[in-house]
Amino acid sequence: MTFPKIKQVRAYVIKGGEGGGGADYHDQGEGHWIDNHIATSMGRYPEYRQSRKSFGINVLGTLVVEIEADDGTIGFAVTTGGEPACYMVEKHFARFLEGRNPFEYERIWDQMYFGSQYYGRKGLVVNAISGVDLALWDLMGKLRQEPVYHMLGGAVRDELQFYATGARPDLAKEMGFIGGKMPLYHGPIEGEEGLKKNVELVADMRSKVGEDFWLMYDCWMALDVNYATRLAHKCHEYGLKWIEEAINPDDYWGYAQLKKNVPQGMLVTTGEHESTRWGFKMLMDMGCCDIIQPDVGWCGGVTELLKISALADANGTLVVPHGSSVYSYHFVITRHNSPFAEFLMMAPKADHVAPMFHPQLLGEPVPENGRLKVTALDKPGFGVELNPEVKLYRPYEH
Numbered sequence: 001m002t003f004p005k006i007k008q009v010r011a012y013v014i015k016g017g018e019g020g021g022g023a024d025y026h027d028q029g030e031g032h033w034i035d036n037h038i039a040t041s042m043g044r045y046p047e048y049r050q051s052r053k054s055f056g057i058n059v060l061g062t063l064v065v066e067i068e069a070d071d072g073t074i075g076f077a078v079t080t081g082g083e084p085a086c087y088m089v090e091k092h093f094a095r096f097l098e099g100r101n102p103f104e105y106e107r108i109w110d111q112m113y114f115g116s117q118y119y120g121r122k123g124l125v126v127n128a129i130s131g132v133d134l135a136l137w138d139l140m141g142k143l144r145q146e147p148v149y150h151m152l153g154g155a156v157r158d159e160l161q162f163y164a165t166g167a168r169p170d171l172a173k174e175m176g177f178i179g180g181k182m183p184l185y186h187g188p189i190e191g192e193e194g195l196k197k198n199v200e201l202v203a204d205m206r207s208k209v210g211e212d213f214w215l216m217y218d219c220w221m222a223l224d225v226n227y228a229t230r231l232a233h234k235c236h237e238y239g240l241k242w243i244e245e246a247i248n249p250d251d252y253w254g255y256a257q258l259k260k261n262v263p264q265g266m267l268v269t270t271g272e273h274e275s276t277r278w279g280f281k282m283l284m285d286m287g288c289c290d291i292i293q294p295d296v297g298w299c300g301g302v303t304e305l306l307k308i309s310a311l312a313d314a315n316g317t318l319v320v321p322h323g324s325s326v327y328s329y330h331f332v333i334t335r336h337n338s339p340f341a342e343f344l345m346m347a348p349k350a351d352h353v354a355p356m357f358h359p360q361l362l363g364e365p366v367p368e369n370g371r372l373k374v375t376a377l378d379k380p381g382f383g384v385e386l387n388p389e390v391k392l393y394r395p396y397e398h
């Protein structure tokens with residue numbers, strides 16, 4: 001069987017204020033819950049404590065990758081990485097795709113990773129590789145007229161179930177989600193008073209949501225092992241289900257210690273800032289966590305997520321990808337070791353369900369009553385389109 005070859009790879013940036021909304025590291029407007037006094041490791045500097053935008057969480061902006069085949073079919077993907085990632089895609093990675101059969105995704109991934117090994121392996125470079133890989137899977141699906149989840153082996157259940165991440169688990173419960181993950185607002189620099197406020201918030205939410213609704217804390221790398229251990233023990237009484245990304249992602253030793261320290265039954269989760277099979281192998285081999293949370297737009301794309309997930313399956317570790325909307329839904333529906341999904345509440349007050357990549361994507365499915373039927377994914381590729389009203393800039397060409 002012959003398929004068209006890849007004709008051209010193009011990389012674009014979407015600037016803040018020109019449709020740069022999107023998920024958490026894209027550009028959010030003033031007053032959004034996701035930028036309101038969230039604990040971070042930069043909180044030790046008072047001038048950077050109130051807002052993550054103040055230290056540059058939005059500095060990179062959105063990366064859009066388009067891959068066009070000889071017959072004019074275009075696969076695309078959206079992730080973080082902005083202009084620097086555009087440079088890598090256009091000036092470096094495009095050579096590994098153009099003129100190739102798009103179904104050679106293993107070889108393409110391998111060449112992007114090993115061709116950039118001397119300056120890459122993690123972070124921004126793997127964001128860029130992920131963007132290309134996702135655009136390639138979208139193209140493959142469009143060429144075969146099949147949704148990505150079919151190409152990953154098909155659905156193992158009829159619907160996805162979601163927990164919500166946002167400032168209002170009480171409202172998430174009313175919207176039908178199975179749980180609510182809150183950002184942690186106060187870091188170690190805010191001392192005992194901050195710790196008390198963190199615990200009081202869980203206690204307050206527990207009184208609002210009742211016993212069975214999951215409550216979790218997302219600590220966004222802000223803590224040290226001692227603080228995280230104390231927080232976990234104090235919140236145990238209010239049924240905190242898991243403590244997420246409590247410390248620096250490079251501190252595998254700290255995670256291994258934290259997992260030993262938390263109260264029995266409380267889960268330790270992490271991995272949204274981890275990449276590739278090798279990074280996740282470290283987390284698993286060192287006994288760092290109970291759930292790994294790769295972001296498919298950051299960890300190396302679908303091609304790499306399949307390898308990470310196979311390792312996790314053999315290890316008995318759950319894989320619950322970080323946010324990333326359709327890019328993770330097409331994976332989660334195909335795996336038993338990925339039993340539920342995250343929905344990031346992008347409504348500024350977390351009071352209603354809004355598409356995660358609004359306004360960049362059109363046709364993005366959202367959960368209803370905390371669930372999404374597999375039939376909502378039954379479109380070629382990832383099943384979404386780029387919104388033509390959002391301005392794209394192509395800073396580099398090759």
Ligand SMILES: C[C@H](O)[C@H](O)CC(=O)C(=O)O
Pocket residue numbers: 024034038165182183218220272322323342344
């Ligand atoms: C809410 C967190 O600080 C972050 O913005 C999102 C995240 O880490 C998650 O969804 O998980």
Ligand SMILES: [Mg+2]
Pocket residue numbers: 218220244245272322
């Ligand atoms: Mg998180």
